[in-house]
Amino acid sequence: MSCADFGRLHSVAGTVFWLVVCRRCAHYWKLVIILFNKPFRVLSQFTTESDKSVLAGFIDIPGVYCAGRLDYDSEGLLILTDDGNLQQRIANPKYGKRKSYWVQVEGEPGEGDLEKLRKGVRLKDGMTRPASVELMSAPDIWQREPPIRVRKSIPTSWLKLAISEGRNRQVRRMSAHIGYPVLRLIRHQVGEWELGNIPVGRYKVL
Structure with missing residues (x-):
């Protein structure tokens, strides 16, 4: 945009959306924000030279890009938008x-x-910021395809974990560091945006 613009979050009837407002001419734009429930084994990009599944198989809205990434083998909330400034505010760790x-x-x-994990652990790329983490009951969610491999002799647990960083495969590395490998990883919230009841493989436009 050529105008001197800035963004503000607004909420109407429980729906959160982002307005860009020009300081000089008072024009405004409602930006496109998409909440996508990314399935397991889908790349967080629209094209690839490999045979892996990509976003183009699920989202047919032009001009939007991922605000941050979600690993190929992770599931859940992926945010897409058509605004570069908002992308940075969501993806860049400095915004927390x-x-x-x-x-x-x-x-x-x-x-x-x-x-x-609450105090921070030292990984190969340095100390992590303190995380919020607690045990939880298994969430009421979709069945993964293919399902996880469970060893009958070893129980599994569910954690509710929140971080304010975005290092590569950080949650998996943190969990492995304390001796508990991750079997399944689902992101359900980023900042103000929540996954809610969006079905796996579907998206919601705000």
């Missing part, structure tokens, strides 16, 4: 957007294990 996950792990972590 909180990202919340449901994490199924192998084993049964205790409070001592979770406290390590």
